[in-house]
Amino acid sequence: MKFTKRTLYIILVIVVTIAVDQISKVIVRESIEPRTEVSPGERIPVIGDMFVMMNVENTGAFLGMGSDLNPTLRLIVLLILPIVVLGFVLRHILKDKTIDKWSLFAFASIIGGGIANVYDRIVYGSVTDFFFIDLGGVFRTGIFNMADVSVTAGMFILLFASFKNKKKATITE
Template identity: 45%
Template structure:
């Protein structure tokens, strides 16, 4: 049983490292190859690479905050939350695999963006999607990781909810 616990921790840390690594490699390439506000469009201008340094959080929220509020809200609380989340998934063992991987992706994306904020003073964003009514803000690989993680958690919750309703229906018959 002890060996399974070690393998589980190693898998969690490897997926986390892979997630953070993909984010940081992509941002490093963008930082070295693109100038701020350089624009490269693809797929009929629906996908754009555009380097932007975001000094706030999601959609630049908090970028105008003064210190110490800025430090507390954009650095200290995220550090504590991400470390707490990582410790939680390392200690708690009864996660469904979809939820576990979802949480790992969310933590990895958060750590990737937090690393940027601490090391560079801003988060490098560089992707934008525009399909008319559907349009995103400018985002990065860490943001994609967070969205995939949230999606996995939702899918797991939906599957559990559906299974629970099916079992209730069978029990009522």
Template identity: 50%
Template structure:
């Protein structure tokens, strides 16, 4: 089914804004209602809310970098450039499937959410932790991270579906 360019653009920007909005609202709640060192059990010790400020990237990567210019390049300027390239690709490439479009919008929205924090607060608020014993354990993360991971999963699904179509 073909949709108009304006409807397509509205859907793309709407999905991105939905991701950014969910991320920023959840971080605001965490900043305002979770105290430092507080642990709020959501599902036993399996899902816990605890607030931390991450001055780096994913799982604190680059947080100990001393050079402020390099830190700005790697944590702000480079991500902005990558997000613009991805957005441009979504807008220009009209034959992307729905999984690819939705996945890329989630990645862009999550990226913008964390960039917003880095620029405004000089750190990213993380507040969720999952520990399913020996089965699965995360670091402390936020909804922007969930958006990026969901988007990545949808990209993988899109590639698998394309591969299946090309094999048949």
């Protein structure tokens, strides 16, 4: 594989995404008492009760989905399938030179966030989540981490880029 500026850019975005996520999780694991079955854990208000940090080990996927699956199915759904999908997406963005810069950044962010969470599942058996947002009951999130932020931001950027590209294609027709 030839290392072009484009390839290095993709690798850089993925590596930075993984690094930010893993560093933030190390800090949380070392400094915030985790929530367990017998302890509610430590809750650190960042902006009142609207933005709170805590330490939750999530054995499932998004919002704990899949944590009740049997071990074999959890291995397939939460480890093998994501690794295969991330591999195909990485292969696609490395080969398809027509992908615009915003979409390239978005895909690389999604891959980096996905790899970071898969790494946690392999090494720790769970994913460390620590952010929680509650805007007075109007908007409330589950507990999430920086990898989730990268994946979600990547999805929004892809959505925006797809509308932008569709509009550009309609104008040129």
